[in-house]
Amino acid sequence: MLWTIAIILLVLWALGFGVFHVAGGLIHLLxxxxxxxxxxxxxxxxxxV
Structure with missing residues (x-):
């Protein structure tokens, strides 16, 4: 479960550089x-468990 969340956040963080510039900081923090x-x-x- 934790690995899934980390991978999703990594993908969102990568998108945050170009597409979602405003949300990039929050995603980076998460x-x-x-x-x-x-x-x-x-x-x-x-x-x-």
Missing amino acids: LVIAVVVVLFRLITGRRA
């Missing part, structure tokens, strides 16, 4: 948060 959460889960070794 993408950074998603990457931090994924890294935290990988470092701690916890598995999502």
